[in-house]
Amino acid sequence: MPVDLTLTTVKNVLTRTSGYLSTIASHSLQPYRGCTFGNALCGVGCYVRHNGHILQGRNWGSFLEVRTNAADSYRNNFAREANWARRERGVFSIFCSSSTDPFVPQEKRYQITRQLLGAMLELPPDELILQTHSPAVADALPLLAELNTKCRLRIHVSIETDQDRLPGLPPPTATVAARLQACQALKNAGIRTVVTVAPLLPLADPLSFFERIAENADSVVIDHFIEGDGSPTGNRTFRTPLPAAMAAINPRSITLAYRDEIVAIARQVMPGRVGVSIEGFAGRFSTP
Numbered sequence: 001m002p003v004d005l006t007l008t009t010v011k012n013v014l015t016r017t018s019g020y021l022s023t024i025a026s027h028s029l030q031p032y033r034g035c036t037f038g039n040a041l042c043g044v045g046c047y048v049r050h051n052g053h054i055l056q057g058r059n060w061g062s063f064l065e066v067r068t069n070a071a072d073s074y075r076n077n078f079a080r081e082a083n084w085a086r087r088e089r090g091v092f093s094i095f096c097s098s099s100t101d102p103f104v105p106q107e108k109r110y111q112i113t114r115q116l117l118g119a120m121l122e123l124p125p126d127e128l129i130l131q132t133h134s135p136a137v138a139d140a141l142p143l144l145a146e147l148n149t150k151c152r153l154r155i156h157v158s159i160e161t162d163q164d165r166l167p168g169l170p171p172p173t174a175t176v177a178a179r180l181q182a183c184q185a186l187k188n189a190g191i192r193t194v195v196t197v198a199p200l201l202p203l204a205d206p207l208s209f210f211e212r213i214a215e216n217a218d219s220v221v222i223d224h225f226i227e228g229d230g231s232p233t234g235n236r237t238f239r240t241p242l243p244a245a246m247a248a249i250n251p252r253s254i255t256l257a258y259r260d261e262i263v264a265i266a267r268q269v270m271p272g273r274v275g276v277s278i279e280g281f282a283g284r285f286s287t288p
């Protein structure tokens, strides 16, 4: 599908968080608006596809606004936002990104995320959580390794299932192996690396999946669309084709009992390294 690509500027690339995101970080940061992974597996249940403010009548996955001044905007707003965050939230912590992917394929050309990482090297936040579905995150390793010496850096790599293709659903952004390989490169560079199984999709072999994650990443976060999509009962996701496709593969997978069963297996394999839902996204890992 062709992408409607536009170059735009923003006044302030740092958005003060509210709602569930405020328990994770003081600010969110979107290098792009829209996401060209919108037609991949993760796009099917992506909660941003319901955000009319971002869509403005467009189809999710069909457009990308490139925020060409993102790095300058970060520099210009740094002092005010850092002061506010440290005063009001105790820490200046950035979640990048909650409504796009910092490593969409167009990042190779426009380098908006890389420019932002460069600005953060000059003016580091206290903490940066970089969330992506793309193994291309490992291409930014030199920048990330340097930033890791200047702030608390955590990379979240999303891998929702251990299968490269689920019947009735589009292919993922990259194979499971490619994403795990990226995790390994980041982890070997001493960067805190977390696999986010979010939303949890049907797994073929949970035990060996978590063994692979344990080898290649520091921790894992497991989140179900119920409680995890911003609505307590998963209503947002029930409006998409995702639950029906999941149920056709494994009827239990659309229940919270499935999440709990999978969490128990993960905890056997990775004791003390498993986070659940919002607690996990906030970096809190525990064994009950």
Ligand code: SF4
Residues within 6 Å of the ligand: 035, 036, 037, 038, 039, 042, 043, 046, 047, 048, 098, 099, 100, 101, 133
């Ligand atoms: S990469 Fe993230 S923002 Fe983009 S479609 Fe997938 S889940 Fe949504």
